[in-house]
Amino acid sequence: MLNVRGISRSFGDHKVLDEVSFDVRPGRMTGFLGANGSGKTTTMRIVLGVLAAHGGSVSWQDQEITPQNRPHFGYMPEERGLYPKMKVREQITWLGRLHGVERTVAQRNTDQLLEDLELTGRANDRLEQLSLGNQQRVQIAAALVHDPEVLILDEPFSGLDPIAVETVLDVLRKRAASGVPVLFSSHQLAIVERLCDDVVIISKGRIAAKGSREELRQTHAGDRYEIVVAEDAGWIRDVPGTTLLELDGPRAVFESAPQQVLKAALDRGEVRSFTPVVPTLDEIFKEVI
Numbered sequence: 001m002l003n004v005r006g007i008s009r010s011f012g013d014h015k016v017l018d019e020v021s022f023d024v025r026p027g028r029m030t031g032f033l034g035a036n037g038s039g040k041t042t043t044m045r046i047v048l049g050v051l052a053a054h055g056g057s058v059s060w061q062d063q064e065i066t067p068q069n070r071p072h073f074g075y076m077p078e079e080r081g082l083y084p085k086m087k088v089r090e091q092i093t094w095l096g097r098l099h100g101v102e103r104t105v106a107q108r109n110t111d112q113l114l115e116d117l118e119l120t121g122r123a124n125d126r127l128e129q130l131s132l133g134n135q136q137r138v139q140i141a142a143a144l145v146h147d148p149e150v151l152i153l154d155e156p157f158s159g160l161d162p163i164a165v166e167t168v169l170d171v172l173r174k175r176a177a178s179g180v181p182v183l184f185s186s187h188q189l190a191i192v193e194r195l196c197d198d199v200v201i202i203s204k205g206r207i208a209a210k211g212s213r214e215e216l217r218q219t220h221a222g223d224r225y226e227i228v229v230a231e232d233a234g235w236i237r238d239v240p241g242t243t244l245l246e247l248d249g250p251r252a253v254f255e256s257a258p259q260q261v262l263k264a265a266l267d268r269g270e271v272r273s274f275t276p277v278v279p280t281l282d283e284i285f286k287e288v289i
């Protein structure tokens with residue numbers, strides 16, 4: 001497990017991270033969400049050791065990470081830093097070699113990644129000849145070629161079309177399933193909602209919410225319910241103690257007094273469905289930031 005404990009960081013007088021703590025569990029995909037400038041990249045750079053924290057610590061497998069015991073990270077930075085003139089296959093293999101991977105292993109890993117990322121046909125093209133979406137896939141291959149122990153990805157899905165998102169998702173899911181903790185930032189909440197096991201939301205340098213996706217949805221569920229009856233449900237606005245939030249003929253969403261509403265509905269006739277309303281990640285995000 002990767003543990004981030006109380007990390008703080010300022011740039012001049014500007015406190016960018018204030019006691020940020022969260023865990024990235026092995027075998028799970030953790031989505032790191034926050035508005036622009038909330039501190040995601042700064043946190044990731046501190047975890048990777050490319051930026052110093054002014055307080056707090058990061059540990060891996062219960063050992064504080066130091067330059068000596070730093071695990072092998074796979075990192076996809078926000079500013080994509082590959083060589084435009086270098087051929088795709090050659091470049092990924094070379095990056096694997098830079099991480100100390102033996103040549104034949106680096107070549108084998110590269111070919112497997114190119115296949116998984118549907119780039120085999122572009123292997124001998126120069127990076128600059130590829131579309132931006134395909135360059136992004138190459139960047140993902142570059143983060144994975146050395147079989148990292150921990151994966152940290154800054155916006156891996158930005159700029160990808162829906163089919164490419166699926167391809168990249170499959171590759172990342174496979175890594176997570178093999179026991180690698182995967183932390184990635186994203187502004188695409190629908191993707192995070194579908195993909196993540198765990199979610200961390202940061203707001204102005206502080207953790208605003210964290211937990212498994214389901215825990216978060218339950219915690220923020222509030223006191224809202226949806227009911228579908230046989231005929232118009234407008235009568236709900238007259239039930240004491242409740243507030244009608246949405247009405248669409250026989251379907252209504254209301255807040256509070258669920259038992260009173262249910263009883264009143266049954267007294268009137270058929271109840272077709274009655275369920276608590278669980279918020280989407282988008283709604284939770286807007287509530288906490």
Ligand SMILES: Nc1ncnc2c1ncn2[C@@H]1O[C@H](COP(=O)(O)OP(=O)(O)OP(=O)(O)O)[C@@H](O)[C@H]1O
Nearest residue numbers: 011014016034035036037038039040041042043078
């Ligand atoms: N090297 C730096 N010098 C000064 N300020 C910095 C530096 N790096 C980051 N910041 C500031 O720290 C804050 C957090 O930036 P960071 O890049 O971590 O946010 P982010 O959540 O990754 O944003 P985005 O979603 O826009 O990528 C911002 O106000 C940014 O301007």
